[in-house]
Amino acid sequence: MTKKMHDTPMLDQLESGPWPSFVTGLKRLAKDKDMMVDLLGQLEYSYKTRLGYWKGGTASVIGYGGGVIPRFSEVADRFPESKEFHTLRIMPPPGMHYNTDILRKFCDIWEKHGSGLIALHGQSGDIMFQGCTTEKVQEAFDEINELGFDMGGAGPSVRTSMSCVGHARCEHSCYDEGRAHRSVLNNFTDDLHRPALPYKFKFKYSGCANDCMNSIQRSDMAIIGTWRDDIQVKQDEVKKFVKAKGRKYVIDNVVTRCPTQCLSLNDDDTLAIDNRNCVKCMHCINVMTKALSPGKDRGATILVGGKRTLKIGDLMGTVIVPFMKLESDEDFEKLVELGRNIIDFWAENGLEHERCGEMIERIGLANFLEGIGLDIDPAMLANPRTNPFIRMDDWDDEAAKWKARKTG
């Protein structure tokens, strides 16, 4: 309460400027919390020496194996009050909706048990309650948990998930992201709370190909909304748009930007769409939001294997289910089951510290699909193989399978 502030000449410089300053926030907390006085001291010290001073360790809550990120200071001799500075990862609701009531309750709990510093949100979507002593972790969690919030993921486990605002406010949304998010994640609470997988596994949900959740590249399993039928066109709105913006604008910004050249502006200012070749990229709909909408036969494309760079280079998720309906209870159960199959197969076949995408790279997509019981489909490929390096003496059997699928 009364500890003297350290000199923080470097951090002080971060109090100026138009963007909200976290330093000002930290200082405000430091008025009441010695922990924050020393935290500021340690941070200033990092700025000066250009090195970090946290190390890991153990901190957890009863019943769970993960979700607390333990931080112990390596410079506790200089800054003793912040020698422990753990973070609790707490799962947000889909779409990160809150009312002020719940946010105020979080503040109260964290003011009482923690540092008073909350990150909204972590890059994986967690509400991060940052800065807690080992002693207080359990109490803090208990109170948060009583509010209906549960621990997020950490370690080799299913991780906290994110879904876009989608159905709640976005006209592009092609499936109920919130429902998908909760259906899947709440079927994996055990794998989330008790890390026992080869490595982390992330699900992300985007309602359309704009992929506002970066799911293709930042999740092991991406669920991206799409549709199978024709784009819905309100030709009167098209005409209005053309009138307002001019034909040239529409041609330069809509028609010529279609990746598969399936748009054409008719002479009467209506739009012709070659829906057969539309790849549901969303661009034309993005530009003409009032005139165009996704079709009515909606669902999702599932991609697997996205992650960042270590250790074989970045991976994008790649298509494993071109289209999946997501409407009925059974549809959502199927989605859960798909996630389950993938995680089971990977848990069995992934090496230690090998993400699902890295495993697919190692064993090949065809083997992965066989392992999880999915049929291959040309939509999963940018192109078929360009090399002849494959033994295919049972080509005929494989060809017969395709024919059976096509006729059956």
Added chain:
Amino acid sequence: MTKKMHDTPMLDQLESGPWPSFVTGLKRLAKDKDMMVDLLGQLEYSYKTRLGYWKGGTASVIGYGGGVIPRFSEVADRFPESKEFHTLRIMPPPGMHYNTDILRKFCDIWEKHGSGLIALHGQSGDIMFQGCTTEKVQEAFDEINELGFDMGGAGPSVRTSMSCVGHARCEHSCYDEGRAHRSVLNNFTDDLHRPALPYKFKFKYSGCANDCMNSIQRSDMAIIGTWRDDIQVKQDEVKKFVKAKGRKYVIDNVVTRCPTQCLSLNDDDTLAIDNRNCVKCMHCINVMTKALSPGKDRGATILVGGKRTLKIGDLMGTVIVPFMKLESDEDFEKLVELGRNIIDFWAENGLEHERCGEMIERIGLANFLEGIGLDIDPAMLANPRTNPFIRMDDWDDEAAKWKARKTG
């Protein structure tokens, strides 16, 4: 002369149909040549058993290490007259121009010393005099050589080269392919005739990016014509073309097909070109051959490393010199020198049976460029690296080099 023909029921079927029949040709030769009687016998036997019956061995001419492809029959007991059936690879003139006089002389020589079968041409461009006994190889070659024709490549050597018709008849041609072809090849006769390289090395010359010689993918060093200034436009011819074909045709077939969207059809039926972004792909010029031509500041792009598939998968050549002037004697000397540097570096650093492109794949483009003393350039890349897996502690020095080049 008198040997009885074998039954060739399968080959006989290849005498019908509208395409010229090689079987008819072989039979005609067999009338005078027992060798061809047995050759037909062996070929029919191959058709029946679906197996080949030639093996390698040695055959050559005095003074040269390569250029004769020796073939000994494995079924000489059945077909003794064609037990030796070697091929002489002879280099054609650039553009494969002939007059009837020289062709008739070839025929006479080959009728005398060989089987009478000549392939015009091999996939590497050689005139292939096919079917010769070991005994006759030297005499046949001597006579051909006296006509001013020289042996082509085989084995781990510089190979016979090909250049497009280009300057001789094509308005797209951006450099003198024939001169480049002869300048380079005739500086490498030793490496061509006396195989001592890690593997084969092919040069190919195409006068423009249409690449009628398939050089990008079928040669170790591809010389592809290009230009640096603006496309030459005859706007009156553009107008005529638009008038003849209609605006829609021009927009659909020219404007929208430009890979970098740098064409636009003006309201007065003239064509606007954003030459800064033109990638010299040739498409618009191909369609409007009368109205458009390559610019005036012409030269070539050099690409290295193309080859077919074994053993790491197909390789395209990739750019190592974005632009090289090919006009003066010095320009052509520089081209020869570049080829020399590349071959020298590869001869020293390539593994046995490793094509130049495979070596580049193994050591990295940057190291290769350093090895041959060329500066790197962003035009050599589709894109810079997407991964951080590189140690670059002398970044500043490298950056300084670029700056020096830009200002110097």
Added chain:
Amino acid sequence: MTQPRMPIESGVPDHFQYMHPVMRKNYGQWDWHERPRPGVLHHVAKSGDSVWTVRAGTQRQMDVYTIRKLCDIADQYAEGHVRFTIRSNIEFMVSDEKKVAPLIEALEKNGFPIGGTGNSVSMISHTQGWLHCDIPASDASGAVKSLMDELHHEFTHEEMPNRVRITTSCCQINCGGQGDIAINIQHTKPPKINHDLVANVCERPSVVARCPVAAIRPAMVNGKPSLEVDEKKCICCGACFPPCPPMQINDPEHSKFAIWVGGKNSNARSKPTFHKLVAAGIPNNPPRWPEVGAVVKKILRVYKEDARDWERIGEWVERIGWPRFFELTELPFTKYHVDSWRGARHSLNASAHIRF
């Protein structure tokens, strides 16, 4: 002693309980939207209902006073509901257009910038850095604050050709992901090994396995089991550091910044793409990292001037070509831009397509 409390394994909470009522009512039934001004979205439902959203920037790592202030504003000027975006912006939803202006005024008065929508530069994706992480070579909070100060105008205005999404990462692990512009730590020297600690702290076989280029070997040093690094092979990636802190990769001098452009997650028009290296060797210079800001601003300026509407940074460069990108931005092009990793051939120019 009392029974320990077991967690209620409730998982992901129900979002409807916190959602703005107009959004709840029209869930899955939205029709179109427009952006009346930067920072404001107007969504119209098929029912005819409207919701106006005001988006404001935050510092993400917020003290409870800041959060309570935002709640006060939400209660007084909005309708008591907020949401956060993936970029730590806060959104206030109101069902009446009239509430928009006072809300904006209140937010601005309290120092929260309004923007981040449409073709603006939104908040930078934020990671932990020195404030909390155990492996950072730099700070995230400070770097993001400094950059957003410099990009304030671009956040509050929609003047870019298309949206710009910047990411930062305070180590090479890159929790920040792909970005139109990515600002990432890049180590430039192999780790220095603190041999005294290895025996106690590291599981040696798993550290060895973690190295992408097999540069780490178990070794005996001063009679104790330790590790050694083949410095010729080492690509300075830092992958060995998290599992084995004695493999000190962080260095005040040699951990630099690198800048990447052209990452894109959306499928709009072009397929998603990874970002590509454009600049490196940039000093890690707290508290305001001016050299980083200078490069980012230079790239943004050129993009703003040269790109066409709707072109994301990567799409723009794809059209104008990399030579011109380096020319326009005046960034040096080096041999390090040339990929040397597996599959490098896919990044070479395997064509005669060249702009002069």
Added chain:
Amino acid sequence: MTQPRMPIESGVPDHFQYMHPVMRKNYGQWDWHERPRPGVLHHVAKSGDSVWTVRAGTQRQMDVYTIRKLCDIADQYAEGHVRFTIRSNIEFMVSDEKKVAPLIEALEKNGFPIGGTGNSVSMISHTQGWLHCDIPASDASGAVKSLMDELHHEFTHEEMPNRVRITTSCCQINCGGQGDIAINIQHTKPPKINHDLVANVCERPSVVARCPVAAIRPAMVNGKPSLEVDEKKCICCGACFPPCPPMQINDPEHSKFAIWVGGKNSNARSKPTFHKLVAAGIPNNPPRWPEVGAVVKKILRVYKEDARDWERIGEWVERIGWPRFFELTELPFTKYHVDSWRGARHSLNASAHIRF
């Protein structure tokens, strides 16, 4: 004995000595061209000179009688000069348009098809096969003859959306190169080793080194040094066969044909591309390989119907997507189409771009 004659190392001969005089005169000075009809090109020089070219198909592997016949025609109806194209077509040049029709008539009368220009299917790239090569699993001359018989109409007419360049290869080495359509032998079983011969004929270390997947190990068999193949690893590429003929990869039954589409060397519009596997397991069925012809014709028919002008086969498929390609051609899609080689990830659909 006389001195042996040493070669005159004259290298590549001068082309001007054989070139048609109008071409020589206007060398490098051509202005434009047109195609008055299939098989005929009309080139106009800046000087105003014109040259008409008549292109005719040949069997490539020509007997001297055929060549002399072509010379007779050149002397009588043309001006004594010919050239050959990269696809073994012969070209006759005349400086007077009036000579075109009689020349064509003479060629056709003698069985030489006129065509191969513009948007036709030109002659198939021709390799050696059983006629001469030491490693073929099939014949080139016969396969090409059979196919060209079937494609005669497409050679003599310009009815395709763009030119079609077909290649064949009689072993997996693929001397034929990339093609709009490539017809290549594909082995489907590992080599059977004739152990008795290995010791004498093979340099074992270099065979071992030649295998792309390290499936070959030196081994002692029946007390003699030989080789063994790990059949699980072997990708049946045949690379071991040329350096070591006892590693018999060719098999009358199991050496099949595979068909590939979308290879493109030109830089027109799109960058050059490699061809992609579309069909395999096609029997090697001399003398007329009807199953191969059927697949090729099916692909050509669909391309002709569905592609836009100027779209090469690969560009067309790129626009309509691979699912539709397999749907339209009714070719089976199998797990073997999915790349499993290094860098396979580049061939996966890393996007949500899908056509339904």
